Amino acid sequence: MASLIGFYSLIFGLCLSFIVVLFSIKNFRNSLVFDKKILSLTSLQLFFVITSFLGLIISFINSDFSNETVFNHSHTTKPLFYKISGTWGNHEGSLLLWLLVLNLFIFLFLLKSKEQDKNYRILTLLFQQVIIIGFFIFIIKTSNPFNYIFPIPTEGLGLNPILQDPALAIHPPILYLGYVGSSVIFSATLAATSLNYISKNWAKHIKTWVLWSWIFLTLGILLGSIWAYYELGWGGFWFWDPVENVSLMPWIALTTLLHCILILERRKILTSWVIILSISTFTLSMCGTFLVRSGILNSVHTFANDPERGLYILIFLFCLIFLSLFIFFFYHKTDDKQKYDFFWLSKESSILVNNWFMMYFLVVILIGTIYPIFLEVINSEKISVGPPFYIKLITPFLIPFLFAMAIGPKLKWIKSDIQNKINLSIFLIISFILSILIIKNLKVNFLVNTILVTSALYLFLVTSKEFLIKGINNLAQNLAHFGFSLLILSILFNNFFSTEVITNLKIGETFKSEKIHITFESIEKKKINNYSSIIGKININDPKGLNQTLEPELRIYNQPNIVTSEADIKTNLFSDKFITMNLVQNQDYFNIRYQIKPFMIWIWLSVLLICSGGLISLFRKKI
Amino acid sequence: MKFLKYILIIIFLFNLNLSNANENNSHSKITKNLRCLICQGQSIHDSDSEFANSIKILVSKKLNDGLSEDQIYILLKEKYGEWILYDPGFNKNTYFLWLLPLLMFIIGGAIILKIFIIKKN
Numbered sequence: 060m061a062s063l064i065g066f067y068s069l070i071f072g073l074c075l076s077f078i079v080v081l082f083s084i085k086n087f088r089n090s091l092v093f094d095k096k097i098l099s100l101t102s103l104q105l106f107f108v109i110t111s112f113l114g115l116i117i118s119f120i121n122s123d124f125s126n127e128t129v130f131n132h133s134h135t136t137k138p139l140f141y142k143i144s145g146t147w148g149n150h151e152g153s154l155l156l157w158l159l160v161l162n163l164f165i166f167l168f169l170l171k172s173k174e175q176d177k178n179y180r181i182l183t184l185l186f187q188q189v190i191i192i193g194f195f196i197f198i199i200k201t202s203n204p205f206n207y208i209f210p211i212p213t214e215g216l217g218l219n220p221i222l223q224d225p226a227l228a229i230h231p232p233i234l235y236l237g238y239v240g241s242s243v244i245f246s247a248t249l250a251a252t253s254l255n256y257i258s259k260n261w262a263k264h265i266k267t268w269v270l271w272s273w274i275f276l277t278l279g280i281l282l283g284s285i286w287a288y289y290e291l292g293w294g295g296f297w298f299w300d301p302v303e304n305v306s307l308m309p310w311i312a313l314t315t316l317l318h319c320i321l322i323l324e325r326r327k328i329l330t331s332w333v334i335i336l337s338i339s340t341f342t343l344s345m346c347g348t349f350l351v352r353s354g355i356l357n358s359v360h361t362f363a364n365d366p367e368r369g370l371y372i373l374i375f376l377f378c379l380i381f382l383s384l385f386i387f388f389f390y391h392k393t394d395d396k397q398k399y400d401f402f403w404l405s406k407e408s409s410i411l412v413n414n415w416f417m418m419y420f421l422v423v424i425l426i427g428t429i430y431p432i433f434l435e436v437i438n439s440e441k442i443s444v445g446p447p448f449y450i451k452l453i454t455p456f457l458i459p460f461l462f463a464m465a466i467g468p469k470l471k472w473i474k475s476d477i478q479n480k481i482n483l484s485i486f487l488i489i490s491f492i493l494s495i496l497i498i499k500n501l502k503v504n505f506l507v508n509t510i511l512v513t514s515a516l517y518l519f520l521v522t523s524k525e526f527l528i529k530g531i532n533n534l535a536q537n538l539a540h541f542g543f544s545l546l547i548l549s550i551l552f553n554n555f556f557s558t559e560v561i562t563n564l565k566i567g568e569t570f571k572s573e574k575i576h577i578t579f580e581s582i583e584k585k586k587i588n589n590y591s592s593i594i595g596k597i598n599i600n601d602p603k604g605l606n607q608t609l610e611p612e613l614r615i616y617n618q619p620n621i622v623t624s625e626a627d628i629k630t631n632l633f634s635d636k637f638i639t640m641n642l643v644q645n646q647d648y649f650n651i652r653y654q655i656k657p658f659m660i661w662i663w664l665s666v667l668l669i670c671s672g673g674l675i676s677l678f679r680k681k682i
Numbered sequence: 683m684k685f686l687k688y689i690l691i692i693i694f695l696f697n698l699n700l701s702n703a704n705e706n707n708s709h710s711k712i713t714k715n716l717r718c719l720i721c722q723g724q725s726i727h728d729s730d731s732e733f734a735n736s737i738k739i740l741v742s743k744k745l746n747d748g749l750s751e752d753q754i755y756i757l758l759k760e761k762y763g764e765w766i767l768y769d770p771g772f773n774k775n776t777y778f779l780w781l782l783p784l785l786m787f788i789i790g791g792a793i794i795l796k797i798f799i800i801k802k803n
Contacts, residue, residue, distance in 0.1 A: 293728030300723040411797070415790045423783040430779045440775055443717050445725075445768025452783055559710075641730045650730055 062126045065114025066205035072107040072162075073195040075100060080188050083181045093177045097184065098169050105162045112159050115204050116146050124215050127206035128152060134217040134618045136589040144228030145218045150368075151204035153231055157348070158194045160232075160239040161187065168243050168268070175264060182250035183243070189382070190242055193375045201368045217618035220590070226286040234279025234306065238344040240272025241309060244316070245341035248334055249383055253390045257330050262323035267677065269320060273313045274673045280306050281666045292624045292639045294559075294654045296662065299446045304428045305347035308421055312340040315417040318410050325472060328407075331393060332414070338383045345376050350428075402474035409467030416460045423452045454511060461514035461547065464540050465521040468533070483521070490516035501555050512551060518544035535679060539672025545665035549658040556634075559654040565647060576600040577653055580608070590616040592625075595640045597651065611640040611651075635659040708751055712741050715768045716758065725768065 079100045086094040115128070119142045124130045132149040133142055146152045165187040172180050198204070221227075247265055251257045283306065288296040297303060316336040323333055349372040401407040427444045435441055466477065477483065494512035498505055522541035525533070562570045564579040578598040585592045593613040600606050612625040622642065629636040634657040641650040713727035718734045726734045726741075737758075744754050758766050770776045 291724075291728075293724065295728065298723060298725075302723075408794075411794050415787075415794055418790055419783060419787040422786045426779060426782050430776075434775060438775075441763060441765040442770045442775065443765055443768050444770055444779065445715070445717065447715055447769035448779075451769075452780075456787070643730075643735075644732065 061114045061117035061121070062123060062205045062207070063114075065111045065118070066203070068107040068111035068114065069195070069199060069205070072104050072111065072158075073192070073199065075104040075107065076188050076192045076195060079104065080185060080192075083185050083188075087178060087181045087185075091177065093180060097181070101162075101166050101169060101184070105166045108155075108159050108162045112146075112155055115152055115155060116143055118205075119143060119146050122215065124213070125207055125209070125211040126204075127208050128204045130208060130212055130215045132218050133215040134589065135214060136617065137218065137223070138588065140225075140228065141218060141223045144222075147231045148218055148222045148227075151198070151202045153235075154194065154198050154202055155204050156232060156235055157239060158191065158198060160235050161191050161194060161242055164240060164243045165191070165246070168247070171267075172264065176254070176256060179247075179250050179254055179256050182253060183247045186246035186249045187242065190246070190379070193379075197368075197371055197375065201371055214618070217589075217616070219619070220614065220616040220621050220623045221290055223616075224286060224290055226282050227290070230279060230282040230286060233275055233282060237272045237274075237276025237279050237313075238306075238309065238347070240268065240275060241313060241337075241341045241344050243268050244272065244337050245383070248337035249386050252334055252386055255390070255392055257323075257327070257333070259324055259327060262320050262333075266317075266320050266324065269313065269317050270673050270677050273310075273317055274670050274677075276306070276310050276313060277666065277670050277673070280310060281663065281670075285663060288659075289626050289628055290623075292626050292641075292652075294557075294626070294637045294639075294652075294656060296659075299427070299444075299449045301428050302351055304424050305343070305350055308424055308428075309340050309343040309347065311417055311421045311424070312336060312343055315414050315421075316340060318413050318417075322407055322410055326407075331387075331391060334387055334391060338380075338387070342376070342380055342383075345372070345379065349373055349376055401472075404470060404477070405475045406467065406470045406472045409463060409470050412463050413460075413467065416456060416463070419456060420453060423449065427452075454507070457547070458510055458514045461518045461544070464543065465518040468525075468536055468540065469521075482524075486520045486524070487513075487517055490514075490520055498555075503555060508551070508555075512548070515544050515547040515551065519548060535672045535676035537672075538675060539669050542665045542668030542670075542672060545661060545668065549661035549665055552658050553656060553662065556657040557654060559652065561650070561652045563643065563646075563648045564651050565649075568648075570651075574601060575653075577651065579649070579651065589618070590614045595649065597638060597640070597653075599636065599638075599653065607636065609636065609638045609653075611638045613640060613642060630660055632660065633657060709738075709742055709745060712745075712751055712754055713738055715755075716741075717766050717768055719762060719766060 079097060082094060082097050082100060086097060115126075117123075118126045118129050119133055120139065122129065122133055122135045122142070124133075128149060128151045132145050132152075137145070147156045165184060168183060168187075169180060172183075244265060247268065248257075251261055251265075280303075283303070284296045287298070287303075288294065316333065319329060319333050319336060322329055349369060427448055431442050431444055466483070469478070491509075491513045493516055494509045497512060498509045501508075518540065522537050522544060525537045526541070529537070560570065560572070560575060560577065562577065564570060564577070566579055566582060568579055570577040576599075578600065580596040580598055583594045583596070585594065592615070594610050595612070597609050597611065598606070599609060607629060609627045609629065611627045614623045614625060615621075616623065624639050624641050626637055626639045628638075634655055637654040637656055639652045641652075643650050710727055714725050716726040716737060718724045718726050718729040718731055718737075720731055720733045721729045724734075726737050741754060744757065749757070755767060764770070764775075770779060772780055
């Protein structure tokens with residue numbers, strides 16, 4: 060029943076799209092004021108999409124296996140929380156969520172843009188409806204979440220256990236708020252371009268939307284990363300996996316856009332560049348969806364390998380790109396006498412430098428992600444592009460980037476020179492000496508790492524000093540940059556100081572080395588609703604007197620029948636102790652992997668700091 | 683001070699090619715650079731599959747035999763194809779992969795410079 064209501068709501072929602080389009084065109088041509096009916100129709104459409112989504116959630120809660128999606132991705136013994144999160148833990152449901160967020164954003168946009176020009180609002184709505192209609196048709200035609208199966212199965216196939224996790228339950232919705240938030244930026248930019256509406260005021264108005272999607276995208280990536288850290292059992296948080304990359308690319312484009320809008324807020328220059336960035340942000344989000352959904356990429360996220368779906372998204376994507384390029388080239392009027400009258404040392408030029416480096420990082424990731432696909436198509440050679448590639452191409456450029464991040468915000472608009480040269484130099488010397496002291500005793504490449512740490516420490520010191528001097532002035536920017544320096548430092552130190560022990564142990568055995576004793580004390584078996592678990596008790600004993608018992612777990616899920624390994628992590632401010640235990644086939648011992656990972660928590664905290672920079676920027680505007 | 687910074691950057695660029703010779707546990711370094719062929723997006727080092735375990739044993743054997751890191755990569759590449767290496771080498775297949783980003787960086791710099799030239803005219 061719920062499925063049926065869900066399906067018909069989808070159809071009604073699609074029909075409403077066309078009605079909204081008709082009304083909007085009429086209103087666009089014939090009237091001077093915004094027709095209130097359009098807003099009500101849009102809210103009605105949102106209502107139908109929400110109903111449809113609720114219909115799917117209810118089918119999941121009731122384990123209604125007459126619904127194909129529920130049958131494929133749920134099971135009666137699953138906890139209620141994961142029944143609900145299973146709604147978007149699959150291809151069909153996640154697309155319905157996309158659609159829901161698309162509708163939600165345009166509705167909010169109409170509510171929040173009342174002081175803007177009528178034609179601009181309507182045109183934004185029209186462009187957004189083009190995307191919405193595309194997704195409606197895509198869902199109904201190729202990935203209907205409400206397909207009916209008969210005879211009705213008595214039990215479902217279950218959700219992939221590694222997706223049964225609290226962080227991953229909220230990761231997709233948050234990430235989608237970021238991804239799809241960029242759709243409003245896209246539509247609004249196209250509308251503003253066609254109407255020649257781009258101005259300083261428009262920049263102020265669009266900045267809110269850029270900030271919101273940026274915050275959600277950042278949080279979404281953070282959640283995914285935290286999940287990878289504790290669930291995939293290898294103790295890393297970023298692997299330069301194609302699917303991670305496709306979420307990072309829109310983030311970089313959005314961050315660049317955010318900085319560029321700062322210039323546009325002051326002076327009407329670089330408009331073309333803002334338009335290109337807005338278009339590419341959304342295009343990259345769509346590309347991400349395409350690459351993940353088409354099954355071209357080899358990754359844990361690939362839940363659908365249906366070429367028809369990939370093809371549809373690809374064609375749709377090309378149509379959108381074509382439309383936006385058309386509008387850009389035929390409607391965008393560059394002012395002939397755009398004045399770039401700023402000095403080489405000014406805030407404008409430092410933001411340009413930011414854009415330059417960010418685009419380089421984006422290009423590295425883009426090429427690294429799609430190059431292997433093209434190579435395979437062209438001469439059927441399969442290559443892997445992994446972490447070493449990205450590290451080699453990105454780290455050298457990170458150094459000047461970090462220095463520019465420290466100096467740039469101190470510059471003034473139009474023309475500036477560097478003040479407090481002595482102070483800045485002292486900071487440079489301090490950070491240089493500190494990094495030498497840190498790196499000296501490590502077995503890593505001395506010069507590269509010293510300079511890298513110097514640049515990160517430098518940014519750290521300069522931004523910390525800003526807090527002391529300026530207090531809450533310019534807090535948003537400073538906090539975000541401070542967070543970034545902390546992020547880089549934590550990642551570097553995490554890399555330098557991580558240690559690990561990998562060993563095979565039987566119950567009762569002890570691994571002994573100079574630094575550490577690992578004793579496998581006992582195991583305990585438990586039976587829980589949808590899985591049975593084996594919990595190991597492992598005692599860690601080191602000469603410093605630390606004595607800790609960690610309890611890694613193996614879970615044997617019933618449906619689908621998969622064994623997962625749950626890490627036990629003890630976190631404190633300085634380091635994480637991370638242990639996993641794995642079965643070794645046909646052997647009576649377990650594979651134990653114990654890692655000490657310093658500053659792990661600071662990686663998460665620094666990303667939260669970066670986010671809060673964005674949040675402060677949002678709320679300061681309103682005060 | 684800026685001068686010092688430039689010098690450091692230059693020294694750094696020269697130093698880029700020097701690999702970390704004194705890497706102590708080259709075993710974990712090598713296995714981190716190898717793809718587990720039967721897993722999805724995991725390195726040999728991080729995987730516990732049978733395939734990964736057999737490669738781990740192979741790598742330690744070859745290290746004991748005195749083979750260098752690069753020799754081991756070449757050996758595995760011949761056996762399993764380039765797909766197994768996370769670090770794509772610089773050859774005719776990958777010229778674009780390595781050089782295109784750098785080229786784009788230069789083009790980007792040129793565009794920014796051009797903005798200043800426009801200003802001067």
